[in-house]
Amino acid sequence: MPTSLLTASVTIWCTPPTPCLPGQAAWLSADEAVKASRFRRPVDHDRFVTGRLLTRAVLGERLHQAPEDVDIRLGAREGAAPGRPYVGPGPSFSIAHAGSWVLVAVVDPAGPPLPGAASAAVPGAAVDVGAGVDVGVDVESTAPARAHLADLLDAxxxxxxxxxxxxxxxxxxxxxxxxxxxxxxxxxxxxxRDDLLLSRADRPARVVHSGGLLPAPDRLAVRDLELPAAWPSPSTGKAVTLGGREGHPRRSGTSPSAGGGEGATYLAAVALRSARGPVALGSVRVTDGTALLARHGITARTTLDQP
Known part of the structure; x- marks a missing residue:
């Protein structure tokens, strides 16, 4: 008998980094507070903290919990390698941040789309599932590749x-x-590097080959993500710019595209991994994390102008 194809949908919440107010520090775990304190630049601190605050706001509403009660852990989830954050029980999620972007992707439960979310449905499989899959999201600046392309191609x-x-x-x-x-x-x-081969960069995203400890290609799905230019501020009604140009470094780290730079633009992608069988991405909904944080008293205010 052929194996049925699972289709999972994803919602991605977007917001710029914003300073953490004293009351919101209680949302962080002790380990997260320690990690946040180690960032030397305010903007790096605020990207990390905003990612955790937005994650707790999203999962708190999904799980009917107060954000500070959402228990984010590190470890293996349903066969995945250890080290990724998760909540148990709860939906898989992934956090990414770069420049003026903070993204939180969450696997949706089966059911209708969230109201007000921009949706791009893709023909896929017969069954929509919210369990049994893990999500990954990434966003990066083009500036490092513009400055050091020849040095990065081996990656x-x-x-x-x-x-x-x-x-x-x-x-x-x-x-x-x-x-x-x-x-x-x-x-x-x-x-x-060679355990994963994706489609050519000028073609639609898909997994061509996977090996080593990675799942088979049909248990992985990937899609390019179109980022919105801005969201209206809940407090002023003016646009809060999320994409576009970035004049300050993103972060230090091991990613070949870590860093920002003058005239940078940002690209993003979202992926799924299934432990249960072949998987496909259903709809990918991009929605306003700024408004969600505002409902919890957190007003988005970018800190990219800080040294």
């Missing part, structure tokens, strides 16, 4: 090279797809 397989050759945008596109898949699996960048 992705040659088989992902577009027909017209690499440039900053195509490399960053390939990279965010890769990191989204590896975050969904739970290995992160510990997986050897």
């Amino acid at each position: 992705v397989p040659a088989g992902e090279r577009p027909a017209d050759g690499w440039d900053a945008e195509s490399f960053t596109r390939s990279w965010v797809r890769r990191e989204a898949v590896l975050k969904a699996v739970g290995t992160g960048l510990l997986a050897p």
